[in-house]
Amino acid sequence: MELLIRGGTLVDPSQGLHGQYDLLIRDGVVVKVAESLAPSGEKVLEAAGKTILPGLVDLHTHLREPGFEEKETVESACRAAATGGFTSITAMPNTDPVMDDGRTVEYVRLLSCRAGGVRVWPVGAVSKGLAGRELAEIGLMYRSGIRAVTDDGRGVSCARLLKNALLYCRQFELPLFEHCEEEALAAGGQVHDGVAALRLGLPGLPASAETVMLARDLLLAAETGGRVHIMHLSTARAVEMIRQAKAEGVRVTAEVTPHHLLLTEDAVLGFNTYAKVKPPLRTAADMQALRQGLLDGAIDAIATDHAPHTEAEKAGDFLSSPFGIAGLETAFPLLYTYLVRTGVIPLDLLVGKMSRTPAAILGIPHGSLAPGFAADLVLIDTEQELTIDRRRFLSRGKNSPFHGWQVTGLPVLTMVSGKVVWMS
Secondary structure, eight states, X not given: OEEEEEEEEEEETTTTEEEEEEXXXXXXXXXXXXXXXOOSSSEEEEOTTOEEEEOEEESOBOOOTTTOTTTOOHHHHHHHHHHTTEEEEEEOSOSSSOSOSHHHHHHHHHHHHHHOSSEEEEOBOSBGGGOSSSBOOHHHHHHHTOOOEEOTTSOOOOHHHHHHXXXXXXXXXXXXXXXXXXXXXXXXXXXXXXXXXHXXXXXXXXXXXXXXXXXHHHHXXXXXXXXEEEOSOOOHHHHHHHHHHHHTTOOEEEXXXXXXXXXXXXXXXXXXXXXXXXXXXXXXXHHHHHHHHHXXXXXXXXXXXXXXXXXXXXXXXXXXXXXXXXXTTTHHHHHIIIIITTTSSOHXXXXXXXXXXXXXXXXXXXXXXXXXXXXXXXXXXXXXXXXOOGGGOSSSOOOOTTTTOEEOOEEEEEEEXXXXXXXX
8 A cells, every 4th residue: 555645844854854855655664755756546645734754752651551550551651642743652661560571561562552553662670570679581571572671760779780780781782771860869859959949848859869870870881881871861960971971982872851851940839749750850050951962962862751640649749749740742842832943952853852863772663754664754733833731631641730831833643654543
């Protein structure tokens, strides 16, 4: 079956393309990209006035299933992802049971096959039960399809365990995704240890909790030659440390979330639990350093850290409310509106940081619309305006601090292997 997508503006940094191009898709695969292709009997999708992007790839998605289906299921997460323009998402291992063996990985893959739509790439645990004491069955999980390992939700506190994990993962070229948070420094912290914490009378979580563990991780990555990927960077000092480590040849990549690029510690004022995240929202100077890190390459990717919770959980008092934001459906429109349209970063950079680069980190053949790649793509309307309404999210998690924000750059059609999986 052939499909011609015609008349749209293609933005594909993997090919260095930004302009009007047509795409010919055959049997779910891109076969030709050209400035003008004449239809010859194939089905035609007119994309005039729309922007065509490679399908977005999320490195950091909490699907919650199995074990926490009241927060999210694989099926509801896949629907939310498609709505947000994502065609590939990860499945973090902090489920119940923890994804620390081959059987649980295979179960999550089965759930994703049943859900259909977007691609789901499992990420296995570093340690059994996320307890930080004994290595999980990384080899068995690799054979079952994991693309990385992490104990996300907490850092790997035991340096020896982390070193062994980095060495073991080298056999499979698996990246180790690290949540950099030194437990003793972070203990009890609720918000950034700064002005907002003082005004609210809440325990602070210092920037050093991130940088102290990051320093150790970079040293061990350098010693072992292992691949370490630093999740949800939040501090200016951490960005500089990553930049220096890369210059020294350390095999490190890093991600930043939309909320750390757009919000500061002030968002929690009024005890706003929807802005309670870990690592916490930090200062304006930190936010600016994160943006600069995107521009100069210190930060490789943008990831949502989609962390859905129930309304009841977020409606509680601040201390008992869980950390996390549901971000799949708002990530691209927010960043397009408040970073691209305002001239902070170019569109090509945003697209690359949300498509081909995260795909390369995972080692998956996606994030590009070059001939030979699967036709995973999203059509964007850069003019239509929308007010974010968390009550209309397809995710079961409605926990977003961006409720009421005005955005453009809205996904209007998402396609996986040439098949439409969502359309507005």
